[in-house]
Amino acid sequence: MTRISATSEQRDAFNRDGVLCLRGVIDPKLIAVLAEGIDSCLERPGPKGRNFNAVESPGRFAGDVFMWTFDDAMRQFLLxxxxxxxxxxxxxSDTAVHMLDQMFVKEPHTPSRSPWHQDQTYMYADGEQLISIWVAADPVTIESGAVEWIKGSHRSGKLYQATGFDPNITYETDDYDVLPDIESNRDQHDIVAYETEPGDIVINHLRTLHAAPGNGTDQRRRAVAYRFTGDDAYYAIRKKGSQPIVDPGLAQGAPMPCDVFPKLWPAPVEAPSLHVDRPR
Ligand SMILES: O=C(O)CCC(=O)C(=O)O
Structure with a gap:
């Protein structure tokens, strides 16, 4: 396996911007495993798999989560x-705990945007050491739906209410601020997007604001985001937010590592064992 650790320049840039693209990090053979896993999950989704857009849309925008618990290729890619x-x-951090993997597939000509959001308030951890790695199985261009990131937004000190990718789901709660209208005021923000080749990765802090346009091309845009937590993170129970695929049985504030959120760095002696059945 390729050994990768951040240089001090890369870590400084990441801490400053809350987002960073690294080129050519994942072996093409492993990207093929990821592509196989994504296609398998599209064909046979897990318990929480769904289409984010209406069936009459020209292109499908599909999502799924915790694929590593029910799909062999997704599990192989992660491990x-x-x-x-x-x-x-x-x-x-000395350790990395895997919180969840989350798929975002925009088939050709899907008009559906991924709305502006921070990841943290959908998810199950608070702390500072919270990170996501976005990996695409296809070349990604601005036109096919490259994710846009607001540089430095993870340092605003704000936590915003999550926004439903599925317009039928809202996460309104007075625990967090209402997200301002970023799209109508794009010139007020330092927005960056990376066009990527398979093997490139984009790393973001879970508080970095981001969004993605639809896919206006004939090319597929298949991607998975891998969410990890570090030593200082702890379990967060949200009044509104998504739920893990299985109740981890953790109390608010508990350390993260458990069967549902396995510690993957340092590499475990025994591979994580959680298995979830796929609906037939
Ligand atoms: O890939 C996308 O369209 C959205 C990705 C995203 O929102 C995320 O990784 O949290």
């Missing part, structure tokens, strides 16, 4: 890739 080590290195 054989260097993502956990990279996550630990960029978080400045």
């Amino acid at each position: 054989d890739s260097p993502l956990a080590e990279i996550a630990a290195s960029f978080m400045g």
